[in-house]
Amino acid sequence: xxxxxxxxxxxxxxxxxxxxxxxxELRKALSTELGRNQLIxxxxxxxxxxxxxxxxxxxxxxxxxxxxxxYRVELGRAVLVEVPFETKGKAAGVVEGGExxxxxxxxxxxxxxxxxxxKIVVDVSPLNIGDVIHVKEVALPEGVSIALGPxxxxxxxxxxxxxxxLEEEAxxxxxxxx
Numbered sequence: 703x704x705x706x707x708x709x710x711x712x713x714x715x716x717x718x719x720x721x722x723x724x725x726x727e728l729r730k731a732l733s734t735e736l737g738r739n740q741l742i743x744x745x746x747x748x749x750x751x752x753x754x755x756x757x758x759x760x761x762x763x764x765x766x767x768x769x770x771x772x773y774r775v776e777l778g779r780a781v782l783v784e785v786p787f788e789t790k791g792k793a794a795g796v797v798e799g800g801e802x803x804x805x806x807x808x809x810x811x812x813x814x815x816x817x818x819x820x821k822i823v824v825d826v827s828p829l830n831i832g833d834v835i836h837v838k839e840v841a842l843p844e845g846v847s848i849a850l851g852p853x854x855x856x857x858x859x860x861x862x863x864x865x866x867x868l869e870e871e872a873x874x875x876x877x878x879x880x
Contacts, residue, residue: 713774725767735820739783775815784808791827795859800831803858810849817845829859
């Protein structure tokens with residue numbers, strides 16, 4: 703099986719199976735907007751199975767695929783995956799001299815395998831200094847939820863450089879060196 707890489711297929715309701723897959727076909731499948739969250743159809747023992755890539759090992763020097771773990775999924779059962787989180791627009795607070803802090807670059811999302819969004823985008827333009835966006839305020843497609851507490855902050859618009867503030871505070875403290 704020259705040119706193939708080793709893989710393993712596992713998940714609920716199935717025995718783990720060793721596979722060999724074509725790395726070019728796998729790269730093509732993963733090159734979509736969904737990336738590793740792309741549903742992949744595998745044929746194992748003559749039976750079609752749906753899977754997501756759970757782990758992918760890449761040679762650090764050659765950048766070749768070395769091994770892949772496929773996790774079995776069912777269309778009717780939600781999965782927990784990480785989805786890229788992006789902001790759009792320029793926060794009003796940034797225009798006033800504040801800083802935008804994006805707390806998460808990827809969000810843990812629970813959804814049916816065929817409903818996983820490629821990414822989650824939030825418009826930050828209405829944020830003023832001191833404003834935050836919580837998980838509960840993030841607009842999501844139907845059937846998709848973020849697997850974090852509803853009060854967790856995902857984006858904050860803070861006052862200008864916190865270090866500058868701390869330095870000024872320290873300089874003004876009693877007993878500070880003059």
